[in-house]
Each structure stands twice: as C-alpha cells, then as structure tokens.
Amino acid sequence: MPDTPGVAKAPRRRRNWRHNETRASEKTVAKRVSALDHQALTKFAEAQGVKVSVLLEPFVTELIKQAHEYCEKNGEALETAKAS
Numbered sequence: 001m002p003d004t005p006g007v008a009k010a011p012r013r014r015r016n017w018r019h020n021e022t023r024a025s026e027k028t029v030a031k032r033v034s035a036l037d038h039q040a041l042t043k044f045a046e047a048q049g050v051k052v053s054v055l056l057e058p059f060v061t062e063l064i065k066q067a068h069e070y071c072e073k074n075g076e077a078l079e080t081a082k083a084s
Helices: 035-048 052-073
Strands: none
16 A cells, blocks of 8 residues: 555646747738648748748738738728737
8 A cells, every 4th residue: 555644735836828928929820721732831941941931931021011001001000909
C-alpha cells in the first residue's frame, strides 16, 4: 500500500495562458487551402529558401494599400481598435 500523508496537498494554481500569450499582430488575414495546395506552397517556398509568409507578404501589403486607398476615396474614417 502506498504511503499517503495525513495532510491534504494544496490544489495547484492553474496558469492563465492569456498572461503569457504573445502575438506578432492584432489580427490575422488567412485563406484556407487544400492539403495539396499547402504542400505545393511549402515545397515552393523551401526551394526559394524562405517561408510561405515571405512569399505572400508583397501581395498582402499591396492589398492592404489598395484597401486603405479605397476607404480614403469613399470618406471612410478608420480608427484603431482599442484593446480591452
């Protein structure tokens, strides 16, 4: 029979993952792709010696630029979101 102490252990304090979470940015822009497309993108990026995100970055930057120009043209006032 195992030794059991006569005193109960204090419950372990659970860590709050929200206090340890670090994110590179506030929001993510993503597109779901098939497993075959993902494999092809990964292999292509590896052949270039970079990550897939590096290949996508110029296109996303241009898209964001166009979106801001669109909003300015239509008089849309964009505000930065406040973290809660």
